Amino acid sequence: MRIGIIGAGQLGRMMALSGIPLGLQFTMYDRSAEVPGAAVAPIVTGAFDDLRALARFARGVDVMTFDWENVPVASVRAVEKIAPVWPPPRALAIGQDRLREKRLFQRLGIPVAPYAAVNDWHGLQRAIASLGTPGILKTLRLGYDGKGQSPLRQPADAAAAWRQLGGQPLLYERFVRFTREVSLIAARDQGGRIACYPLAENVHELGILAQTRAPFSDAGLQRAAERQAKRLLVELRYVGVLCVEYFVDRGRLVANELAPRVHNSGHWTIEGAETSQFENHIRAIAGMPLGSTRARGHAVMVNLIGRLPPAGKLLGIPGLHWHDYGKSPRPGRKLGHLTQVCATRRDCDRAAAAMRRIAGRRRTTESPLC
Amino acid sequence: MRIGIIGAGQLGRMMALSGIPLGLQFTMYDRSAEVPGAAVAPIVTGAFDDLRALARFARGVDVMTFDWENVPVASVRAVEKIAPVWPPPRALAIGQDRLREKRLFQRLGIPVAPYAAVNDWHGLQRAIASLGTPGILKTLRLGYDGKGQSPLRQPADAAAAWRQLGGQPLLYERFVRFTREVSLIAARDQGGRIACYPLAENVHELGILAQTRAPFSDAGLQRAAERQAKRLLVELRYVGVLCVEYFVDRGRLVANELAPRVHNSGHWTIEGAETSQFENHIRAIAGMPLGSTRARGHAVMVNLIGRLPPAGKLLGIPGLHWHDYGKSPRPGRKLGHLTQVCATRRDCDRAAAAMRRIAGRRRTTESPLC
Numbered sequence: 147m148r149i150g151i152i153g154a155g156q157l158g159r160m161m162a163l164s165g166i167p168l169g170l171q172f173t174m175y176d177r178s179a180e181v182p183g184a185a186v187a188p189i190v191t192g193a194f195d196d197l198r199a200l201a202r203f204a205r206g207v208d209v210m211t212f213d214w215e216n217v218p219v220a221s222v223r224a225v226e227k228i229a230p231v232w233p234p235p236r237a238l239a240i241g242q243d244r245l246r247e248k249r250l251f252q253r254l255g256i257p258v259a260p261y262a263a264v265n266d267w268h269g270l271q272r273a274i275a276s277l278g279t280p281g282i283l284k285t286l287r288l289g290y291d292g293k294g295q296s297p298l299r300q301p302a303d304a305a306a307a308w309r310q311l312g313g314q315p316l317l318y319e320r321f322v323r324f325t326r327e328v329s330l331i332a333a334r335d336q337g338g339r340i341a342c343y344p345l346a347e348n349v350h351e352l353g354i355l356a357q358t359r360a361p362f363s364d365a366g367l368q369r370a371a372e373r374q375a376k377r378l379l380v381e382l383r384y385v386g387v388l389c390v391e392y393f394v395d396r397g398r399l400v401a402n403e404l405a406p407r408v409h410n411s412g413h414w415t416i417e418g419a420e421t422s423q424f425e426n427h428i429r430a431i432a433g434m435p436l437g438s439t440r441a442r443g444h445a446v447m448v449n450l451i452g453r454l455p456p457a458g459k460l461l462g463i464p465g466l467h468w469h470d471y472g473k474s475p476r477p478g479r480k481l482g483h484l485t486q487v488c489a490t491r492r493d494c495d496r497a498a499a500a501m502r503r504i505a506g507r508r509r510t511t512e513s514p515l516c
Numbered sequence: 517m518r519i520g521i522i523g524a525g526q527l528g529r530m531m532a533l534s535g536i537p538l539g540l541q542f543t544m545y546d547r548s549a550e551v552p553g554a555a556v557a558p559i560v561t562g563a564f565d566d567l568r569a570l571a572r573f574a575r576g577v578d579v580m581t582f583d584w585e586n587v588p589v590a591s592v593r594a595v596e597k598i599a600p601v602w603p604p605p606r607a608l609a610i611g612q613d614r615l616r617e618k619r620l621f622q623r624l625g626i627p628v629a630p631y632a633a634v635n636d637w638h639g640l641q642r643a644i645a646s647l648g649t650p651g652i653l654k655t656l657r658l659g660y661d662g663k664g665q666s667p668l669r670q671p672a673d674a675a676a677a678w679r680q681l682g683g684q685p686l687l688y689e690r691f692v693r694f695t696r697e698v699s700l701i702a703a704r705d706q707g708g709r710i711a712c713y714p715l716a717e718n719v720h721e722l723g724i725l726a727q728t729r730a731p732f733s734d735a736g737l738q739r740a741a742e743r744q745a746k747r748l749l750v751e752l753r754y755v756g757v758l759c760v761e762y763f764v765d766r767g768r769l770v771a772n773e774l775a776p777r778v779h780n781s782g783h784w785t786i787e788g789a790e791t792s793q794f795e796n797h798i799r800a801i802a803g804m805p806l807g808s809t810r811a812r813g814h815a816v817m818v819n820l821i822g823r824l825p826p827a828g829k830l831l832g833i834p835g836l837h838w839h840d841y842g843k844s845p846r847p848g849r850k851l852g853h854l855t856q857v858c859a860t861r862r863d864c865d866r867a868a869a870a871m872r873r874i875a876g877r878r879r880t881t882e883s884p885l886c
Contacts, residue, residue, distance in 0.1 A: 163533060166555050168827070169840025169852070185536050186556055420835050420857075434827060438834045442812065457538070457804060464808045465790050470539025482539070487790075 147432055148173060150207030150229065152194070152222070153214035154183025156471035156480065157408050157424075160416070161213065162186040165428035175203045182471040183213075197224045204228035211386060211431050215241045215405055216288055232385040232431040237406035240382075244286045244317050244403070251401045254377040258401050259393070264316040267308055273318035274301050280321040283307040285314055295353065297321070322400050324393035328362050331412040332375035333387045333426040333436050340379055341426065341436045342372045343419060348391070348411050354478065357502070358411045358447040359494060360418060370399050378404065387412070387427040410449070410480070417467050418445025418487050443487045444494040448501040450482040455504050460484065463500065517802055518543060520577030520599065522564070522592070523584035524553030526841035526850065527778050527794075530786070531583065532556040534794035540802055545573045552841040553583075567594045574598035581756060581801050585611045585775055586658055602755040602801040607776035610752070614656045614687050617774060624747040626771045629763070634686040637678055643688035644671050650691040653677040655684055665723065667691070692770050694763035698732050701782040702745035703757045703796040703806050710749055711796065711806045712742045713789060718761070718781050724848065727872070728781045728817040729864060730788060740769050748774065757782070757797040780819065780850070787837050787855050788815025813857045814864040818871040820852040825874050830854065833870065 147170055151158040154174035159182040162172040172187035179189045190206075192199030195218050204210060204225040211232055212222065219239045222231050240246045251258045262273035270283065279301055285294035296307035298318075327350065331343040344361030345368050362368075375390055382388075389409035393400045412423035421429075421437025429436055453475045460468050463486075470482040484505065486497040517540055521528040524544035529552040532542040542557035549559045560576075562569030565588050574580060574595040581602055582592065589609045592601050610616045621628045632643035634653065644651065649671055655664035666677035668688075697720065701713040714731030715738050732738075745760055752758075759779035763770045782793035791799075791807025799806055823845050830838050833856075840852040854875065856867040 159536075163536060166529075166533060167837075167839045169824075169842055171555060171842075185541060421837075429831065435832045437831065437836075440835070454539075461799065461807065462805045465810070466807075467537075467791075469537045472539055472541075 147171070147209070148207045149428065149432065150175065150203055150210040151183065151187070152200070152203075152210060152212040152217050154181040154187070154189055155213055156182045156469075156473070157213035158183040159186055159471065160413075160422075160424045160469075161211070161408065161428055164416075164422050164424035165432070168425070168428065168432070168434070170428065170432055173203070173207055175200065182473060185472055194218055195221055197221060200225050201228060209431050209433075211407075211427070212238070213407060215407055233388065233406045234383055234385070237382045237384055237388070237404075241404055241406040242287055244284055245315070247404060248317070250378070250381070251404075254374070254381060256374045256377070256401045257399065259319050259322045261317055261319040264318050267312065270304055270308060270312075270316070270318060274298070274304055277318065277320045279303070282319050282321060283311055284317050284319060285311055286317055287315070293353070322393040322395050322402075324395050324400070326362075326394040327391065327402075328367070328371075328394055328399075329358075329389055329391045329409065329411040330371040330375050331387060331389050331409060331415065331423050332372070332379060333423070333430055333439070334379040334384045335430045335436050336385055336433050337435070338380075339436060340376055341439045342368075342375055343412065343415060343423065343439045344368065344441050345371055346411050346414060352478075354449070354451060354480070355410045356449055356451070357498060358414050359491075359498065360414050360445050361441045363491075367394065367397075367399055374399070374401070386430045387423050410483075413469070413483050414445040414447040414485055415439075416469075417485050418442055418447075443489055444491045445485060445487045446494045446498040446501070447483055447485045448498065448505050449480055450484065450505055451480055452477045453506070454481050455506065460504055463497075463504075465497075466501070517541070517579070518577045519798065519802065520545065520573055520580040521553065521557070522546075522570075522573075522580060522582040522587050524551040524557070524559055525583055526552045526839075526843070527583035528553040529556055529841065530783075530792075530794045530839075531581070531778065531798055534786075534792050535798035535802070538795070538798065538802070538804070540798065543573070543577055545570065552843060555842055564588055565591055567591060570595050571598060579801050579803075581777075581797070582608065583777060585777055603758065603776045604753055604755070607752045607754055607758070607774075611774055611776040612657055614654055614773070615685070618687070620748070620751070621771045621774075624744070624751060626744045626747070627769065628771050629689050629692045631687055631689040634688050637682065640674055640678055640686070640688060644668070644674055647688065647690040649673070652689050652691060653681055654687050654689060655681055656687055657685070663723070692763040692765050692772075694765050694770070696732075696764040697761065697772075698737070698741075698764055698769075699728075699759055699761045699779065699781040700741040700745050701757060701759050701779060701785065701793050702742070702749060703793070703800055703809070704749040704754045705800045705806050706755055706803050707805070708750075709806060710746055711809045712745055713782065713785060713793065713809045714738065714811050715741055716781050716784060722848075724819070724821060724850070725780045726819055726821070727868060728784050729861075729868065730784050730815050731811045733861075737764065737767075737769055744769070744771070756800045757793050780853075783839070783853050784815040784817040784855055785809075786839075788812055788817075788857050813859055814861045815855060815857045816864045816868040816871070817853055817855045818868065818875050819850055820854065820875055821850055822847045823876070824851050825876065830874055833867075833874075835867075836871070 154176040346360035524546040716730035759775040
């Protein structure tokens with residue numbers, strides 16, 4: 147069976163690395179052949195809205211998926227008649243629109259932060275008056291890694307936020323005074339069976355995921371998150387891996403956003419779980435049963451952003467796993483990650499501190515507002 | 517850094533799958549492009565004794581290794597001036613000659629079964645008279661997976677054995693009444709640091725490895741095997757992974773043979789150890805430090821030989837890992853393997869029984885003579 151991946155970044159690369167041992171073959175589609183996926187699959191190049199090139203690509207594969215949440219939905223819908231696309235294009239469309247996402251969460255009884263759609267300057271004023279500050283103004287589309295967001299500490303910040311983002315559909319959201327950020331990675335196979343990984347705890351720095359630790363180990367929140375993920379997966383007739391990111395606000399989950407794909411906060415599963423998120427995504431879209439999502443211990447994952455530390459220094463740390471995506475360095479760019487699996491959570495914290503030192507980072511927590 | 521692998525079978529494929537996450541690139545050389553390695557690396561085709569083609573291949577890579585122990589030593593020596601070859605060609609030469617192998621074992625104080633070189637029919641008669649039966653007549657060269665061997669239950673079997681193998685350099689070896697077969701996978705990096713995996717216990721069927729279980733968990737034998745492996749690695753100025761196969765005879769190790777490469781009895785390390793044999797081999801030849809060889813629990817590996825069972829049935833077993841090498845079926849051919857990692861040895865035995873049922877095999881032990 148040949149699997150086509152639209153997008154050939156590090157996520158596509160890690161999907162192929164997990165699927166090749168299953169006897170599957172891969173082809174990827176991206177704008178350039180100089181992509182991380184090129185190390186493991188032939189790359190077909192073309193624009194993401196070139197429907198003819200995409201159709202040719204689709205005719206050469208048995209099933210398709212994507213590794214990037216901003217692939218145009220129209221492109222995916224145009225080729226899904228040629229070869230099935232999983233996750234379903236509807237999930238992709240919802241993941242690309244913060245308003246549809248919020249409304250779906252609400253309709254399924256999944257708590258979200260209070261919000262209001264903002265279409266003009268007066269709409270922003272009304273939203274601030276009704277929801278108060280602090281809050282965040284966000285674009286509905288193309289937001290990731292902290293892009294397309296502007297925080298408002300006080301009503302007077304509205305003008306600056308509007309200058310930055312105004313002129314496109316927006317959403318104003320009351321800031322959640324969260325104590326933690328967690329995410330759930332869940333998978334659904336073609337027979338409708340669902341498997342969830344343990345919740346992972348995430349730390350963002352400057353809007354980009356810096357560190358993930360798993361399992362988060364809160365039985366009540368795990369049950370709540372799994373219940374919510376199941377509702378989403380069933381509603382969307384989902385096949386593949388889905389990620390839901392949450393804030394933990396006074397012991398309760400508040401859904402922030404969903405990603406209809408394998409997710410950076412699930413990279414720990416490569417070494418830290420019985421079956422990785424990548425293998426389970428590929429198993430699901432290839433019509434195979436899901437593998438066990440059991441954690442192997444306590445895992446910590448640290449992202450390598452902007453520059454890579456020397457491999458020799460890192461690999462000398464016993465038990466450290468190094469993933470270099472083969473990308474050229476650039477400030478703010480995710481170039482690789484490190485994972486360590488430990489017997490206890492305390493060992494994990496110590497390992498994380500050592501990894502961060504080597505990765506050239508010091509802080510472990512940062513909130514965009516506090 | 518680009519690594520060239522001479523031979524692009526399943527071992528080369530698994531080397532590349534473990535090295536690509538480290539940011540390394542791979543090219544492979546084999547007689548055909550229809551090889552398991554083709555899924556993960558460009559293949560340069562040519563005969564293994566085509567020195568011009570091999571030289572061209574060597575010029576395109578930074579360091580070379582091999583995934584097959586019968587690559588002609590002359591070929592490797594001819595290209596090692598262009599790019600370094602690890603493990604060293606001397607180790608390859610010794611692995612290809614049972615007599616040199618035995619003599620090296622003896623010189624380093626590593627116990628072997630009593631043996632005699634056999635060059636003609638009278639030599640075989642003398643060897644039988646001196647060492648007795650049962651015994652095994654073996655070719656010095658090109659023996660693997662039980663090929664090039666003929667067992668002698670009694671002196672009268674000599675004629676049949678001679679008919680089968682006579683006319684080439686041979687060796688007669690007294691049969692070791694072993695209780696177990698075990699193997700040690702050891703690695704040495706370019707700085708001379710050595711790391712050994714826990715001993716694994718192997719079961720052969722019809723001369724082909726059928727099952728491996730690890731760790732074997734005998735502290736005394738582990739110490740003895742590590743001591744012996746270190747002598748071999750240092751003597752050979754070895755870089756990369758080495759496998760030594762042993763019989764256990766009345767509680768003592770008797771060395772059977774060495775393989776100067778990653779080995780089928782080390783496949784369990786992909787899921788069952790902190791760092792796989794493949795990653796440690798690649799780290800060593802790429803000049804990186806070795807990773808931890810700690811076992812993650814109790815692992816069992818079952819080879820899939822001749823035909824593959826349906827993937828869906830296998831993947832439904834929780835915790836089972838499936839490796840399909842992408843080869844076409846043929847009787848006696850290794851097409852893939854299964855691995856399961858369990859908390860206890862008993863769980864492992866139960867898992868092994870289920871895996872063997874699905875793999876279509878029943879027996880777990882078989883000796884060529886008893």
